[in-house]
Amino acid sequence: MIMMMPTYQKGPFEPNSRRAGFHNSAQRAIFHYHAPRAITFNCARRAIFLLACALLSRFAVAFAETPETAETIVKKLEANQVYDTSRLSARLTVTNRFGVSESSFSAYARKGGDALIVITEGPDRGQKVLRQGENLYLYYPEAEDVIWLKGSALKDSLMGSDFSYEDITDDGSILGRYTVTLDGTESFDGASCYRVTLMAKSRKEPYAREDLLIDGALFVIRKATLYSAAGKAIRELTARDVRSVAARNVPFTTVMRDLLKKDSSTEMTIERMEIDIPLPEKYFNREELSW
C-alpha cells in the first residue's frame, strides 16, 4: 500500500498557500534576528516571540480540525490519493552501488485497481506492465507472449528500481485492507505529521506492517517504513515536493530505499499528472497491450 496510483476522489484538501504563508512569517523573523545593528534587544525578543507564534500557529493550522481517530485520518488520506482516473509521466532514477540509471514511464490508472505502465525512455523502452486486480501482465516488444505474473511475482522490481510492480500499481486504498492505529504526531521535513501504523488484515498484502507519517495539513504520506511478515523493515519511502493537481495534493518526488541493500534508492519524479480525465478502455485490455 504505497499509493502511487490513486483512483477516486473524495473529501477536502489543504491548500499549499497556508504553508507558504507560514514560511514567510518564519523567514521574516529570522531575517530580523540576523540584523543586530538595526534592531534593539526588544526587537530581538519580538523576533523570538514571532518565531514561537509562527511555530504555534503552524501546529494550530495543522490540527485546527484534528481528526480524532486513525480511521478519520486515513479516510482523508484515501480521499486525497484515490482517483477515478489518472495519467502521469514520471522519471525513475535508480541509484545503487553499481551506479545511476534513468528511465521514464507513463502510467494510467482507473478506479478499481486497473493500471497500465508504459516505459517510454531508457533501456527497457516499449515494455508495458498492466495490472488487473491481482494479475499482472508484462508486454515485451520482442516476446510473442504476454507474460502473466501472479502472487509473489508482484513483488519483483520494476525496471531494476527499488519499487516493486505492486508498489507502483497499488490503488492506494487502506481501510479495507489494514487495521489502523494512531500513535501520535511527529514533525518530519518541516511538516507536522500523524504517526499511523497499518497492520495488514491479510497475508496477501505486500507489507505486513506500515509505519506512516501522514502530513497533517496536506494528507499525503510523507514517510513510510514498510515491514515484512517477519517484522523486518525492508523498505522506506519518503515524499516531498507536494503540489496541487485538480484540487488534490500529490507528492511529485518520492524516494524509495531498499533497506536490505546497501546504498540502494530510487527517486520517482512526476513530470506531468492529470486526474479524472477520460482514458480509452483499450489501455486496460490485456489483448491490446501491443497497441
Place this chain on the structure above:
Amino acid sequence: MKTVSLAWRNARRNWPRTALSASAAFASTLIVCLIMSMESGYIDDMIANIKNHRTGDVRVMNRAYLENERVMPLQFFIDDTERALSTLARNDFVAYAVPRTPFVVSIYQKGERIPCRAIGVDFRTDPITSAKNDVLTQGAYPASGSAEILVTAGLAKELSLSVGGKLTILSRTATGGTNGKTFTVSGVVAMSDMDFSGRVFFLDWRTAGDFLRMGPNALAVNAFLKKGTDEESAITAIRNALDASAGTKGDAAFDVRAWHDVSETFAFLKISRVLFAIYGAIFYLLASTVIVNTTMMAVLERRREIGTLAALGMGKRGILALFVAESGIIAAIGIVLGLCAGGLIVGAVHRAGFDIEAIYGTDLGGMGISRVIYPSLAPPQYAYILGMGLMIACLACLVPARIATRVEPADAMRDR
C-alpha cells in the same frame, strides 16, 4: 643374485601355495587397476568438462563481476569483448579464445515460469558441444546473430520442444530491468555432460548480449592454451596483454584465472586422487595378509633348513633377504599377471565406455561428469601400482622374515 635365484627355487618348491599367494596379489592388483582406471576416467572426464563447458584453460572475466558475483551483476561484462578476443588470438600462448555468457532465465510457458540456464556462445569456435558423445539429434546450430536457440535433449523432452518450436524467455538485464523475448528452436543437442542433461539452452553470444542489454559483449572469455604451454607464464602474459589493450594497466580490470583456480570441483579431484591411492594401499594390505601367511608357513616348515644355512655361514641379513625376496617374487608374479589382466579389461572398457547413466540414472547432474566414462590407465599409473604392490608385500613379509633370522642353528638341528 644368488639370494634371488635361491628364493625363486624356494618359491617353486610348493607351487600350489605360491599360486595361492600370487592369486591374492593378482586379485588385488586387478581390483586396484579397475578402481584407479575408473578414477582416472572420472577425473579426466571432469577436467575436460570443466575446461570445455565452463572455464577453458584460462578464464577471463571482469573483476567487478566476481567481486559482486552473489548478485550476478550482468552490467560487469567484458567491455569491448571483440578487442579482448583479438588480443588473446594474437597471444603466443593461446591456441584460441571463445566468448561465453552464462546467465539464468525463466522460460515462460502456459502461465508458469520455469527456471533454466542459458549460455551465450560462439557456435563457430566454441567446443562446448563437441565432446565425444555430444550429438546434434535434431536441426542445426543457431545462426550468428539470430533469435534461435539450441536446446538440450532434456529440456526438449521436458517442454516437448522440437525444431521450429518457440520459447519465450525472461531475464534480468545488465541495466537492472527485465527483458522478454521469443526464440525459435533451431536444434536439439544431447550432451554427454550430465550437468547439461536438464534445463539448459545455448544461443549466439551476440544475441545473448543484445537480449541482456550488454551490447556485443560477453561475461567471460575462455582461452585454450597451446599444448605444452606453461600455465603461469600464459596467465601473466594474458593479463598484461589485456590490460595493455584496454589501457587499464595497474587497475586490474580483468580477472584471469587457470581452470583449477575457478572450479571448486578441482579440490574434490585432488582429494579424490589421494583417497583412491589409499584405497589401493588397503587392497594390497589385505592381499599381503595371504603372502605373510604363506611366508610364515614357509619359515615354520623350513626351520631345519634355515638352521643349516645359518650353520653354513649365512648371516641374519642373508636369511632376511631370502624370505623377503621369496615374498617379493610371489607378489611380483601376482601383480604382473594382475596388471596384464587389468590392462586388458581396462583397454576393453575404455573402448566401449562405461555407461554410468545406465547404472545410476541422471541423478549425477551437478557433479560435472559425463554419461559415459572411459576408464584409462597411463604407464606411470601401471608403474605406481606395481611399485606400491611390491613395496607393501615386501614390507609385510619383514615380520615372518625376522622370525626366520631368530632361528638358532643348534635348535633347528634338534628340531626345537
